[in-house]
Amino acid sequence: MCDEEVHTLFLAGKVTIAEIMNETHWSNPAVQNVMGRYPLHEVRLGNHHVPAGALLVLGLAAANADPEVHVDDSGHTFTNESHLAFGSGPHECPTAAQRLAKIIGQTAVERFLARCRTPRLRDDGAVQHGGSVIVRQLTKLAVIFTADTRTAVRHTASGTDALGESSRSSHYLFPPRMLTQLTSHITD
Numbered sequence: 001m002c003d004e005e006v007h008t009l010f011l012a013g014k015v016t017i018a019e020i021m022n023e024t025h026w027s028n029p030a031v032q033n034v035m036g037r038y039p040l041h042e043v044r045l046g047n048h049h050v051p052a053g054a055l056l057v058l059g060l061a062a063a064n065a066d067p068e069v070h071v072d073d074s075g076h077t078f079t080n081e082s083h084l085a086f087g088s089g090p091h092e093c094p095t096a097a098q099r100l101a102k103i104i105g106q107t108a109v110e111r112f113l114a115r116c117r118t119p120r121l122r123d124d125g126a127v128q129h130g131g132s133v134i135v136r137q138l139t140k141l142a143v144i145f146t147a148d149t150r151t152a153v154r155h156t157a158s159g160t161d162a163l164g165e166s167s168r169s170s171h172y173l174f175p176p177r178m179l180t181q182l183t184s185h186i187t188d
Contacts, residue, residue, distance in 0.1 A: 017109050025085035026064050026150035032136050034058040052156065060084045061136075 006023070009015045037056040050056065064083050086093040086101075093101075097151070113119070121127065122142035130139040 017106050017113075021102070021105055021109070022081055022083070025083040028136070029061050029064055029083065029085050030132065030136055031085070032059070032061045033134050035134060036058060064107040116143075116147060119143050 006015065006020055010017075010020060035055075035057055037058060038053055039050055039056065040052060042052050045051070086098045120143065122144050126140070126142040127138070128140035129136050131137040
């Protein structure tokens with residue numbers, strides 16, 4: 001699915017930010033490859049013989065491209081969360097860390113979209129990636145937008161807003177939705 005289709009679906013309310021982020025984990029994972037695995041014994045992977053001690057490169061991005069795993073029966077790609085963005089097996093990120101990472105990422109995107117109206121890429125070279133064969137990272141993202149000053153209230157380090165009014169909590173740096181999700185498990 002192309003970016004314009006995703007944007008159209010989002011504007012129509014047919015997909016959420018969480019679903020778009022999930023799709024991004026499938027189509028453009030940050031960790032592309034895992035290097036340095038060596039079989040202790042001779043193994044057979046598919047139709048290939050791998051001798052003991054051979055360097056193996058696990059292609060996570062390639063594994064995510066398998067349409068039999070990625071697409072559900074109806075052809076919809078946003079529902080399946082079995083991508084490898086958080087690892088798998090004994091080296092998988094802890095569930096709480098995955099949940100926190102998803103909340104932080106989703107909240108950041110939601111806040112950006114609430115505060116920055118009509119965002120669009122500056123030009124054809126607005127998005128650039130760098131990194132290595134292991135990690136793909138964003139090195140440039142040139143976006144043009146109009147700020148919505150009604151929702152963007154600036155807070156100072158002393159805990160007051162732009163009008164000099166005191167914040168009700170020391171947690172004013174957290175968006176309300178994120179704070180609720182982070183603290184929902186705490187009981188008195």
